[in-house]
Amino acid sequence: MQEEKDFIEQLLNTETQNKAFRELVRIYQKPLYNHIRNIVLNHDDTDDVLQNTFVKVFQYLKDFKGESKLFSWIYRIATNEAISFINQKAKKHQTTSEAIQSKIVENLKADVYFDGDEIQIKLQKAILLLPEKQQLVFRMKYFEELKYEEISEILGTTVGGLKASYHHAVKKIEDFMNNN
Template identity: 75%
Template sequence: MEELEFIATLLDPKTQNVAFQKLLSEYQRPLYSHIRNIVLNHDDADDVLQNTFVKVFQHLKNFKGESKLFSWMYRIATNEAITFINKKAKRNGITSEAMQTRIVENLKADDYFDGNEIQIKLQKAIALLPQKQQLVFKMRYYEEIKYEDMSEILGTSVGALKASYHHAVKKIENYMTSN
């Protein structure tokens, strides 16, 4: 089914329940993974995922089709995850960077995290990066999202994304070898 036809079924009250179930089954797992890469905690990722789908449903009528549905939903998920971290940081009276570091330090207590010490060290290195570099690195390294798709999701040029990824990799390599 063409994307525009699918969107029409999502907007039609007669077909929207079935279409939304299809949307959930197709995008729930990749969006969860994307969000989890940003917020790191399973329970937080579930909350953000739920908020993401609520926003998708509420704002679907405003989707203009200027990007792929996938990109639009990923942008919403990214914004929801960043907003979640920023709000959590504000509630705790710390910066979002400090919040990221705190989340990494709590990873061992997360029953859904099955990483080893090297993976925790990698997460610590990522947490030290500026937010944009974190996003670009995680989307490219963990999710293998193409730069062109990332450009639509983040609203940044492919060249800038490649530069951000390159800088992130160098900083992570330096951290991993010096700590």
């Protein structure tokens, strides 16, 4: 895609870099915020991870080889940053990432940026019971409405594997929602 290639050249050119990066932030800030928020669940943590994501994008843009879409590459960085953030937080508190996320879900009612109801909180609890990959696939497909092909590029897995993960995730969530 020539348009994307031109945009990447602008990002790499020291004369056009600042303007192009502001444009990149304008384009990706809201969807990346939503993506990261779906993983870390907390607004303040999301802002921190989002900032780290843009720093990494800027830092490693020179290494982007164009083997995937810029969108996929940036989302992969955001996903990795979000997962790393949760794992670091767990390590700092000498607990598991699952325990950290469970505590965040319990605190969602008090989060002024969370506009969900009891069912949304129950859904978040159900999602936390899934293995990490199923959580990611479910959140990206259900909340962000990404196509399997996009998720495949972001997570580096096959479309068939993603469809199976999503199917299993939906079944487990349905069971949880019906039985709890």
